[in-house]
Amino acid sequence: MSSRTTETFAAGGHAHEHVSDPKAVKDQIEQDIYASVGKPGRLFWIALALSLGAVGIGAVCWAYQIYTGLGVAGITNPVGWGVYIVDFVFWVGIAHSGTLISAILFLFRAKFRSKFNRAAEAMTVFAVLTAGLFPLVHLGRVWFFYWLFPYPNQRLLWINFRSPLIWDVFAVSTYLTVSVVFWYIGLVPDISLARRLKQVKEGKIARVLYGIFSGGWSGSFKEWQHYGQLYKYMAALAAPLVLSVHSVVSWDFAMGVVYGWHTTIFAPYFVAGAIFSGCAMVLTLVIPMRKIYRLEKYISIDDLEKLAKLLMFTGLIVGYAYIIELALAVYSGNVYEYEQFMYRMGGDYAWAYWTMMICNIGTPLLLFFRKLRRSIAFLFAISIPVNIGMWFERFNIIIISLAKDFDPYAFGLYTPSLIELGITLGSFGWFFTYYLGFTRTLPVLSVTELKEEVEHGR
Amino acid sequence: MEYRFDNKKDFMEKLEALFKDGMRLKRMKIYMPHPEHDVEHLVEKYEKPSRLKFFTLVGGLTGCLTGFAFTTYTVFSWPLVTGGKPFISIPPFTVIAFELTILLGALFSFAGIMILARLPKISKMFAEEVHGNEYIIIIDDAR
Amino acid sequence: MQISRTILIGAYAGCALLIAILEWTFAESGSLMYSMLFFVALSQGPLAIVAAADISRSDWLRAYRRELLSVRHMILFVTLLFAIFAASGKVSLYGWTKHPNAWLNPQFFIIRNIVLLLLAWLVANRFARESLNDGPRKTTWAIFWVITFVASQTIVAFDWVMSLDYPWISTLFGAYFFVEAFYAGLALAAIMTYFNHHNFVEEFSEKTFQKSQMDMMTMFFGFSIFWGYQFFSQYIVIWYGNIPEEVAYIQYRLNEYSALLYLVILMLFLVPFVLMLSRKIKANPRLVMPLGFWVWGGILLERYFMIGPHLNLHPLIAPVELILAALVFLVTLLYTRRAALAG
Structure with missing residues (x-):
């Protein structure tokens, strides 16, 4: 195997013309990407132990909450939606950029997509799984969660389809299903390749599992023909879905007549915010992964820069929405709306508001500098304040608006309890546990697509 | 050969x-x-x-119709005004219909590839x- | 057709003069605002498409770059129209002029709009020069253009339209306008696909062009969905909230213009969406061209839906002014295209 051919591939984008021996390059891709499957190192076990530890803390907190009652959480009147709902929105948001990268960029044939799509789709699935926990955590009697499903209860009453919370059930479960299917479709050919890996052949159970999940994919023309169509249609279905899901989440708030919630820009603004935070999370996950699994020659700085541009772009939309909301609150002369925004900026939770402003408006602006955009360390560093900022955005929207509404007699403050924070920590552990598992069991880049690109440049 | x-x-x-x-x-x-x-x-x-698009189309249409029909059916199965909204509230029902369009569209397409490409092939899983x-x-x- | 600089300036001056005469002679309000509202979208949206492609370094734009950039001088004409609008005292049709405040007062209203439109025109020119450059392409001005575009469309939305209903607000309105301008730009691309098909094919290979066309039309299709989405997300919030001061905007229009509203949804969402599901239609220049005009028609009607209740459109002057502006638009397209080919 000549290393030269792969290096030209690594140069990315337009260098493909020089590939002299496509088959050798494809073999090399397989070798490189599948190297991460199996054989966990010490770092992996440490990370896994930390994540599982966090899951343990979260589980204990939740168990305590179920046993004692919802009173152990800080939520009370008037702030009936606390950190749990913040976490829910945060995790649904994280999920979004995965679908954006896999579906929308696919439809526009953006080349850098193939460098991130697998990891981003995995992130989507795991983030939705995490988000899905929070409506349950938020329930006082979690064992009655099935009351949300559309069936007539014992008095033959159906659920209320006019309630945004029910839309949420439909939107999030559709989203989970479609992302899983979309992710799995992309994985099938790669899993069928994994069957013949040395690492896999040695373990009996692994081999059986890979065999089953490959569905007997053999790479015949007929299969590829339908696969190509299927992938396109799934992308076409997932693209509007991604718009709808976070819009529906935003309508959980916007349908209410609470000031700070009830505003028309919420849907697109939430979607942009979701993609913003999701891109940041992709950077958080992919940059260490690229280093640990030595994927530098596949995920180039150019690719990361494109992701950084997407981050900057969505960040600017979010900034635009902040400014518009504020400006129109002043413009309209509506005292409640005006008070709400003054309270955000200078009230009890001003620290949260300004954290959000600095993280979400300040950091994307730094990306205007090409040097910073192309510094991997900086990109990793910036991805974390963006995530923090986006968490606080939801905190501001949900908690501040509830803490101060129309009647001064009903104003009240909210402080998250340790239980709530423990469960939040647990959700991070839960998410990272899945993700770590993914990096060691499945190819972290789409091998099929990388191979396809080898031919495309020719 | x-x-x-x-x-x-x-x-x-x-x-x-x-x-x-x-x-x-x-x-x-x-x-x-x-x-x-x-x-x-x-x-x-x-x-x-490939004839997969018919699966997607049928799935999407089924989902859309189901969404509107189902929501309309349930509000009339025991008419009860909620939130001062009309019985047939088009905007909320559109949300449900839309989600079902996507859901069934995706699931039908997935079923489509299984049928058209004759998957899963158990004999080939461990070949x-x-x-x-x-x-x-x-x-x-x-x- | 060869359009020289003289003809261009002549057309601008002539049409502006005619419109000015119409405005001063007839005591009618709104016709000019209506033309401006339509052409402000058409003059800025196409450039934003190019900027988006430049910034993301995508190659789907290929054949359309020059065609879309050629609308840029229309911004100057819209500025001229706005100056006529302001000079003829038509600002008084806004209710808030009776109770001006720090933001909504005639002087500041006129100044900020003229400044922003002129700025948009200047930035558009710099951006076009940068984008038409054959060498390695920078994107500095593309970014500036996007910012100016968003600012300009937002101010248009809030000042020209939303303030008619003061103190009614919808935070989405600005975004609604720049998305719609983008949509109008894609409609222009659809129209160009047909009228410039010959030139396109001569310049690029048939295959390259078809690919580019397919991408553009996919985007056109995508924006029909996006338009529907934006419309819906504005409507549902207002409908669901049902707050008297907010819902009045929709209520009034639904009572008076319900047929128009359905027609707008049909024109801007349902018809383009359903038709462009078919790959064959997207690939056929002869079929996408009427769709482009159809969408323009939809936008025209929608803008009437927005401002109609407040302005008395003169049944004769409004179309005449629209036609004059359209003529200028056509001349602009032909002129800039020729200049680009020569230079």
Whole structure:
């Protein structure tokens, strides 16, 4: 195997013309990407132990909450939606950029997509799984969660389809299903390749599992023909879905007549915010992964820069929405709306508001500098304040608006309890546990697509 | 008879020649390491394109109709005004119908590939047969 | 057709003069605002498409770059129209002029709009020069253009339209306008696909062009969905909230213009969406061209839906002014295209 051919591939984008021996390059891709499957190192076990530890803390907190009652959480009147709902929105948001990268960029044939799509789709699935926990955590009697499903209860009453919370059930479960299917479709050919890996052949159970999940994919023309169509249609279905899901989440708030919630820009603004935070999370996950699994020659700085541009772009939309909301609150002369925004900026939770402003408006602006955009360390560093900022955005929207509404007699403050924070920590552990598992069991880049690109440049 | 190729160009030339000679997919198996649009275009000159889109379409329409029909049915199964909204509240029901359109569209499409490509193939799940990164044409000479 | 600089300036001056005469002679309000509202979208949206492609370094734009950039001088004409609008005292049709405040007062209203439109025109020119450059392409001005575009469309939305209903607000309105401008730009691309098909094919290979066309039309299709989405997300919030001061905007229009509203949804969402599901339609220049005009028609009607209740459109002057502006638009397209080919 000549290393030269792969290096030209690594140069990315337009260098493909020089590939002299496509088959050798494809073999090399397989070798490189599948190297991460199996054989966990010490770092992996440490990370896994930390994540599982966090899951343990979260589980204990939740168990305590179920046993004692919802009173152990800080939520009370008037702030009936606390950190749990913040976490829910945060995790649904994280999920979004995965679908954006896999579906929308696919439809526009953006080349850098193939460098991130697998990891981003995995992130989507795991983030939705995490988000899905929070409506349950938020329930006082979690064992009655099935009351949300559309069936007539014992008095033959159906659920209320006019309630945004029910839309949420439909939107999030559709989203989970479609992302899983979309992710799995992309994985099938790669899993069928994994069957013949040395690492896999040695373990009996692994081999059986890979065999089953490959569905007997053999790479015949007929299969590829339908696969190509299927992938396109799934992308076409997932693209509007991604718009709808976070819009529906935003309508959980916007349908209410609470000031700070009830505003028309919420849907697109939430979607942009979701993609913003999701891109940041992709950077958080992919940059260490690229280093640990030595994927530098596949995920180039150019690719990361494109992701950084997407981050900057969505960040600017979010900034635009902040400014518009504020400006129109002043413009309209509506005292409640005006008070709400003054309270955000200078009230009890001003620290949260300004954290959000600095993280979400300040950091994307730094990306205007090409040097910073192309510094991997900086990109990793910036991805974390963006995530923090986006968490606080939801905190501001949900908690501040509830803490101060129309009647001064009903104003009240909210402080998250340790239980709530423990469960939040647990959700991070839960998410990272899945993700770590993914990096060691499945190819972290789409091998099929990388191979396809080898031919495309020719 | 079996042909193996390392690169796409030779493979496509051979394939085109075979098609021109009247060979059809019925009597030949083609294996590729990844999807290839050029090959698809070539083959679709002689063979039918994938019919998967009908599955997507039917699924989407079913979902959309189900969404509107289901929500409308439930509000009339015990008419009860909630939130001062009309019984048939088009905007909320649109949300439900939309989500179901996507859901069923996606699931029908997935079912579509299983039916059209005859997946899953249990016999092949544990097969040792390996095609690697070669382009392969296998012609069934039985007849 | 060869259009020289003289003809261009002549057309601008002539049409502006005619419109000015119409405005001063007839005591009618709104016709000019209506033309401006339509052409402000058409003059800025196409450039934003190019900027988006430049910034993301995508290659789907290929054949359309020059065609879309050629609308840029229309921004100057819209500025001229706005100056006529302001000079003829038509600002008084806004209710808030009776109770001006720090933001909504005639002087500041006129100044900020003229400044922003002129700025948009200047930035558009710099951006076009940068984008038409054959060498390695920078994107500095593309970014500036996007910012100016968003600011300009937002101010248009809030000042020209939303303030008619003061103190009614919808935070989405600005975004609604720049998305719609983008949509109008894609409609222009659809129209160009047909009228410039010959030139396109001569310049690029048939295959390259078809690919580019397919991408553009996919985007056109995508924006029909996006338009529907934006419309819906504005409507549902207002409908669901049902707050008297907010819902009045929709209520009034639904009572008076319900047929128009359905027609707008049909024109801007349902018809383009359903038709462009088919790959064959997207690939056929002869079919996408009427769709482009159809969408323009939809936008025109929608803008009437927005401002109609407040302005008395003169049944004769409004179309005349629209036609004059359209003529200028056509001349602009032809002129800039020729200049680009020569230079």
